[in-house]
Each structure stands twice: as C-alpha cells, then as structure tokens.
Amino acid sequence: xxxxxxxxxxxxxxxxxxxxxxxxxxxxxxxxxxxxxxxxxxxxxxxxxxxxxxxxxxxxxxxxxxxxxxxxxxxxxxxxxxxxxxxxxxxxxxxxxxxxxxxxxxxxxxxxxxxxxxxxxx
Amino acid sequence: xxxxxxxxxxxxxxxxxxxxxxxxxxxxxxxxxxxxxxxxxxxxxxxxxxxxxxxxxxxxxxxxxxxxxxxxxxxxxxxxxxxxxxxxxxxxxxxxxxxxxxxxxxxx
Numbered sequence: 001x002x003x004x005x006x007x008x009x010x011x012x013x014x015x016x017x018x019x020x021x022x023x024x025x026x027x028x029x030x031x032x033x034x035x036x037x038x039x040x041x042x043x044x045x046x047x048x049x050x051x052x053x054x055x056x057x058x059x060x061x062x063x064x065x066x067x068x069x070x071x072x073x074x075x076x077x078x079x080x081x082x083x084x085x086x087x088x089x090x091x092x093x094x095x096x097x098x099x100x101x102x103x104x105x106x107x108x109x110x111x112x113x114x115x116x117x118x119x120x121x122x
Numbered sequence: 123x124x125x126x127x128x129x130x131x132x133x134x135x136x137x138x139x140x141x142x143x144x145x146x147x148x149x150x151x152x153x154x155x156x157x158x159x160x161x162x163x164x165x166x167x168x169x170x171x172x173x174x175x176x177x178x179x180x181x182x183x184x185x186x187x188x189x190x191x192x193x194x195x196x197x198x199x200x201x202x203x204x205x206x207x208x209x210x211x212x213x214x215x216x217x218x219x220x221x222x223x224x225x226x227x228x229x230x
Contacts, residue, residue: 035219045208045221059217095164109212110155111219112176114164 002026004034004096004115011121012086019082020118022096029077030054033099035111036070036081040092050099051079086122094118126209126222133228140196142225144209147190152211154192156185159224160205168207169194196227204229 007021022034035050049060053072060070072079079096096115100108127145134140144154154172157165167176169185172192182197196203209222 037219037221044223045210047219047221050217061218097165100170108170109153109214110167110170110210111157111165112167112170114166116164 002098002113004098004113006094006096006115006118009119009121014086014088014122016086016122017082017084018086018120019080020094020120021078021080022115023076023078024098025077027098030074032101034072034079035097035099036068036079037095037097037111038092039095039117048081048094053077053079086120088122090120091122092120094120123218124211124213124220126211126220128207128209128222128225130223131226131228133230134196134199135230136199136201138199140199140203140227142194142196142207142209142227144192144194144222145190146192146211149192149211150187150189152187154185154187155210155212156183156194157208157210158203158205159208165208199227199229201229203227 003025005023030053033050033052036048038046047061048064049070051058051070051072058070069082095117097111098113100110100112156169158168159165168179168183172187173185184195186193206224208224211220
C-alpha cells in the first residue's frame with residue numbers, strides 16, 4: 001500500500017525554526033515527485049512547492065519561495081518542509097502529496113496520495 | 123496567476139444528482155482534477171484529467187470540461203458524499219498547482 005505519513009502537530013513561537021516531515025512507503029520514493037500544500041480556513045489550499053527526491057530538484061510557488069525550504073532524504077524515504085523563522089501567518093494545516101507520475105506510458109500530474117496532514121500553530 | 127471559481131455550496135437530496143462547477147479562463151484547455159475532503163481528513167482525488175476516475179472511486183462520480191467551465195457530477199448522491207469538493211489545475215509553464223475555493227455538498 002502506498003502511504004505518506006506525516007509528523008505530528010506542532011506549537012511554536014514566532015521566530016522559531018521548524019521542520020516537519022513526510023515519509024513515503026510502498027513505492028519508489030526516489031522517482032516520484034512529492035509536493036507540499038497549505039490549507040487555512042481563510043485562503044483554502046495553497047501550493048507551496050515540490051521536490052523530486054532522486055536528484056532533489058525543487059520548485060517553489062513564488063508566494064513561498066525564500067520563506068520555506070523543501071528537502072528530501074532518500075535514505076529515509078522522507079521529505080521535509082522547514083522554516084528558519086516562523087510567523088503567526090504560518091499557522092495552518094500542511095499536507096504532503098505525491099504527484100501520480102508515469103503510469104502505463106502516460107505522465108499524470110494529479111496528486112494521487114496525500115499525507116494525513118500536520119497542524120502547525122504559531 | 124490563474125484563478126478558479128466554485129459555488130460555496132450545493133444542496134442535493136439523496137438519490138439525486140449534484141453538479142459542482144469550476145470556472146476558469148479557457149479552463150477547457152487544461153486538465154482538471156477534483157478532490158473530495160471530509161472533515162478532519164486529507165483530500166482524496168475522485169476525478170482526474172477532466173473525467174477519469176482512479177480505481178476505487180464509484181462510477182457515480184464523473185467529470186467534464188469545456189470552454190470556461192469544468193463540472194463534477196455526482197449521480198445518485200448518498201449521505202456519505204457529503205464533503206467539500208475542490209477543483210484543481212496544473213500550470214505547466216511554472217509547475218504550479220492552483221486550487222479552487224471549494225464547494226460544500228450538503229445532502230438534505
């Protein structure tokens with residue numbers, strides 16, 4: 001079974017650093033893109049960015065570039081989302097999700113598997 | 123940036139058909155994905171690439187996309203279909219995903 005399991009809820013102070021994680025199991029972790037999405041009551045879903053763990057190529061939404069960093073550790077099949085200085089506006093529910101990718105000769109871009117979400121309160 | 127619009131809510135009686143629209147400029151030229159999210163849960167894709175269903179998703183869920191409107195249709199609505207539904211597109215030029223604001227489906 002393909003699964004993404006995220007780290008637990010966090011409560012932080014403004015200015016704190018934070019790293020949350022997303023571990024993939026049941027599939028070829030290195031060769032599938034993993035994205036991060038933020039959900040808030042006010043703004044709904046917002047795209048943060050995506051990483052290809054095989055070579056750590058990363059692409060960010062302009063809205064988040066420079067404020068968060070996405071990394072991956074293939075040895076642990078885990079991707080991370082981290083902040084060096086949190087702001088109150090970072091309070092949200094964060095999801096990781098796998099891009100479907102290549103399937104029977106076709107490359108699909110929808111997000112087929114999601115983590116359970118990590119709540120961050122600043 | 124690309125903007126998607128959805129009605130805030132749709133109400134439907136059990137057994138009837140719910141149609142959830144997603145508006146966007148020439149959205150018919152893009153592939154639209156639909157996600158269902160129930161309270162306290164992660165989203166689940168119910169339709170991808172306009173009208174394809176992942177395995178395990180009932181045939182009651184179908185999608186279409188033309189010109190400026192994509193539509194998710196849920197036939198024979200059941201109480202368990204009560205959820206928020208989000209449309210989404212992928213912008214290939216920037217490798218970004220854009221989500222609609224979501225539609226709450228209320229089963230009467």
